[in-house]
Amino acid sequence: MAVNQKQIAEKLGVSITLVSRVLSEKAAEIGIADETIKRVLETAKQMGYVPSAAALSLKGKATRTIGVAVYDFNDPFFGTVIQQIQVQANEHNYSLVLAGFLHRTPDEQDLQSLHKHAIDGLIIIGSDADAQWVSRFSHLPIARIGHGSAQENSVRITIDEDHAAFQLLEYLNGIGRKEIICISGKLPAHQLRQRALKNVAQTVGLEFYAIQSAENDAYTIGRNLVRQFAEISPRADTLVCATDQIALGAIHALYEIGITVPEDIAVTGFDDIPVSSQVIPTITTLRQPLQAMVKEAFSSVIEHAPPCEIALKTSLIIRQSS
Numbered sequence: 001m002a003v004n005q006k007q008i009a010e011k012l013g014v015s016i017t018l019v020s021r022v023l024s025e026k027a028a029e030i031g032i033a034d035e036t037i038k039r040v041l042e043t044a045k046q047m048g049y050v051p052s053a054a055a056l057s058l059k060g061k062a063t064r065t066i067g068v069a070v071y072d073f074n075d076p077f078f079g080t081v082i083q084q085i086q087v088q089a090n091e092h093n094y095s096l097v098l099a100g101f102l103h104r105t106p107d108e109q110d111l112q113s114l115h116k117h118a119i120d121g122l123i124i125i126g127s128d129a130d131a132q133w134v135s136r137f138s139h140l141p142i143a144r145i146g147h148g149s150a151q152e153n154s155v156r157i158t159i160d161e162d163h164a165a166f167q168l169l170e171y172l173n174g175i176g177r178k179e180i181i182c183i184s185g186k187l188p189a190h191q192l193r194q195r196a197l198k199n200v201a202q203t204v205g206l207e208f209y210a211i212q213s214a215e216n217d218a219y220t221i222g223r224n225l226v227r228q229f230a231e232i233s234p235r236a237d238t239l240v241c242a243t244d245q246i247a248l249g250a251i252h253a254l255y256e257i258g259i260t261v262p263e264d265i266a267v268t269g270f271d272d273i274p275v276s277s278q279v280i281p282t283i284t285t286l287r288q289p290l291q292a293m294v295k296e297a298f299s300s301v302i303e304h305a306p307p308c309e310i311a312l313k314t315s316l317i318i319r320q321s322s
Helices: 005-012 016-023 034-047 053-058 076-092 108-116 132-137 161-174 188-204 218-232 244-256 290-302
Strands: 065-070 095-100 121-125 142-145 155-159 179-184 207-212 238-241 266-268 285-287 308-312 315-317
Touching: 005 016, 005 034, 016 034, 065 076, 065 108, 065 290, 076 095, 076 121, 076 290, 095 108, 108 132, 121 290, 142 290, 155 161, 155 290, 161 188, 161 238, 161 266, 161 285, 161 315, 179 188, 179 218, 179 244, 188 207, 207 218, 218 238, 218 244, 238 244, 244 266, 290 308
Parallel strands: 065 095, 065 121, 121 142, 142 155, 155 308, 179 207, 179 238, 238 266
Antiparallel strands: 285 315
16 A cells, blocks of 8 residues: 555654655755754655655656556567566566557557656657657657667667667578578568668678568567468578578478478577576577667656667677578
């Protein structure tokens, strides 16, 4: 049960007015002694007193509450991002209000929790090239972990897709892989990733093909698209997957049709979600600097940073699948 000012006053044997003045930082106005102020603050802390966000909002004060909008709760990478945001919230003494989108496109029902609470800023998890809904929160500082429009009023913490593509394809070329098929969904981040890979493949001198699926579930994309790659290029020696989840589905489907990884074909992913190091074979992938991305997003919101794009670099994690 939440502790209120009356309970603090009763414990100390003082008036509620005195406690209210101290906790609202107006003790000096009525000449409350420093020792009394100290006692009230210490007791409030010991009892776990937390100011009402609604009351703070009515007084025009910051509520120390950040909204978090998540494009896809089924994406395990996003779950890890939320965990790191919670770490930052604890470290900076902030609370979080979570909203999620059932079909990656928000409607009013999805956004209600963000409108109901007096949030000081908004962190968005996921890429979106045309997120018109964000304009409803333009009075707030906003950070997006993912790709977004340059016209969006946010700090966009993204991945340098060109650098990531070069890291991966330079490695694959170095181990003798020459014919690449990229399998992905049709999400904005997947499209950017595919274009970057295609451009780098031409530079490095690799054969490059791409297959896409409109399916929403990443694992299903991997399973379904594997059955098409042989028709596109029977000589393909590598499947480059837009995410680790797609790679997991692809490896499963390859196993079912008797194609071994990496002997017959190499498979790579993207994100380095925990399971990518736990399956057999473990998955070669590109690790996003998750902690750095979240720290950048959180500090951008609480410091009211101006809109911009910050592109961070990935790390290539080489494992058994290549």
